Amino acid sequence: MKKLFMCSLLVFFMTTGCSSNSSILTLKGDIQNNIISATTTISGKIIEMKKQQGETVKKGDIIAIIDNTNQKYVVDQLQAVVNMKKAKLEELQVGTRPEQIEQAEAQVRAAKAQLDLLNSGNRSEQIEQAKNEVSIAEDSVNSTQTTYDYVNNQYNNTSQLYESDAVSKSTLDDAKYKLDTTASQLSSSKYKLESANQQLRLLQEGSTSDAITTAKANYDAANAQLDLLKNGSTKQTIDAAQADLDQATAQLNQGQNTLNNYNITALNDGIIISKNFELGDVVNVGSDITDIAVSNELYVLCYIPDEYLDKISYNQSLNAITSAGTQTGTVNYIALKHEYTPKDKQSTSDSKHTATKMKVAISDSDGKLKSGMSADVQVPIK
Numbered sequence: 001m002k003k004l005f006m007c008s009l010l011v012f013f014m015t016t017g018c019s020s021n022s023s024i025l026t027l028k029g030d031i032q033n034n035i036i037s038a039t040t041t042i043s044g045k046i047i048e049m050k051k052q053q054g055e056t057v058k059k060g061d062i063i064a065i066i067d068n069t070n071q072k073y074v075v076d077q078l079q080a081v082v083n084m085k086k087a088k089l090e091e092l093q094v095g096t097r098p099e100q101i102e103q104a105e106a107q108v109r110a111a112k113a114q115l116d117l118l119n120s121g122n123r124s125e126q127i128e129q130a131k132n133e134v135s136i137a138e139d140s141v142n143s144t145q146t147t148y149d150y151v152n153n154q155y156n157n158t159s160q161l162y163e164s165d166a167v168s169k170s171t172l173d174d175a176k177y178k179l180d181t182t183a184s185q186l187s188s189s190k191y192k193l194e195s196a197n198q199q200l201r202l203l204q205e206g207s208t209s210d211a212i213t214t215a216k217a218n219y220d221a222a223n224a225q226l227d228l229l230k231n232g233s234t235k236q237t238i239d240a241a242q243a244d245l246d247q248a249t250a251q252l253n254q255g256q257n258t259l260n261n262y263n264i265t266a267l268n269d270g271i272i273i274s275k276n277f278e279l280g281d282v283v284n285v286g287s288d289i290t291d292i293a294v295s296n297e298l299y300v301l302c303y304i305p306d307e308y309l310d311k312i313s314y315n316q317s318l319n320a321i322t323s324a325g326t327q328t329g330t331v332n333y334i335a336l337k338h339e340y341t342p343k344d345k346q347s348t349s350d351s352k353h354t355a356t357k358m359k360v361a362i363s364d365s366d367g368k369l370k371s372g373m374s375a376d377v378q379v380p381i382k
Helices: 069-094 098-120 124-163 169-205 209-231 235-260 306-311
Strands: 012-019 022-039 044-049 062-066 263-265 270-275 288-305 317-322 325-340 354-362 374-381
Touching: 022 263, 022 270, 022 354, 062 288, 069 169, 069 235, 098 124, 098 209, 124 169, 169 209, 169 235, 288 306, 288 325, 288 374, 306 354, 306 374, 317 354, 354 374
Parallel strands: none
Antiparallel strands: 012 022, 022 288, 022 374, 044 062, 062 263, 270 288, 288 354, 317 325, 317 374, 325 354
């Protein structure tokens, strides 16, 4: 937002005689700085004022800080989610760990031994082994059930936090993923327990073809799991994990950008000419914290009589004469509505004249021009 910089009222007059076939309309004006406001895009309490009125600032300097405690917590949570998803992706990319393959190979050997025992006839050691398998399966079910109950409770708590906007959708999705994974593990352990009990019943009843068929199925399943681990993760699984990480990273970046908005910064080099809020004030979205007179962005503010409006246009080059010399400027503002010539500057003949406000942008590479200096803007007319 650009504002006027405490200018004096302006008048205009016309002179002629630059040449025999042309004339010049001279508009009296004052030089002013462009004013840009440091505006907040969030609401909250100002907890620190780093710049004061009259201080020079550089583009990007922090002027004020709004309380960002809650947003920092959100960003920390999003970072934790990104770290978890990144670790998951790296694990998939690296492949199966040696100990996982060793465990799967042990399961294959156990299944093969059980199948061989059944094929060789029903012996007491087979029944004892089956009883041991049932005991192991029961322990697994109990352990997995405890884990499931805990994860389910965590998911319910996370769901309630999400409903109150305390956690992100990504956090809820991760909790749901953990719950689904644990539920699958519980279902698998229950299935193994049922298979172990069935195997025991069949052995106790005798080595029937059904017992052998079940043992063969267990052996084939163990081999399939071992092959999966040795072949590593599929490209589809890795791509899905990468997409999941990308989504979490995008949410983190968005959260970090929002966090950065709690720092109110200068958009340009300049001088703070007004401070509209103090330490401890609560501001709303769109509040102008300070106004900055932009360095090296000057313009001449003047008024052109309405009868000469057809002689000017946007981006038109005009000369501005100052005590420091003649500057070439560009018309960059023409008001939509006209107004009367400023009352304390008008003559009797001007009292009924209306004029339109105009701004002519000029450069100040030498630093000779100052806000408040008088300038004559020359408009060629025919």
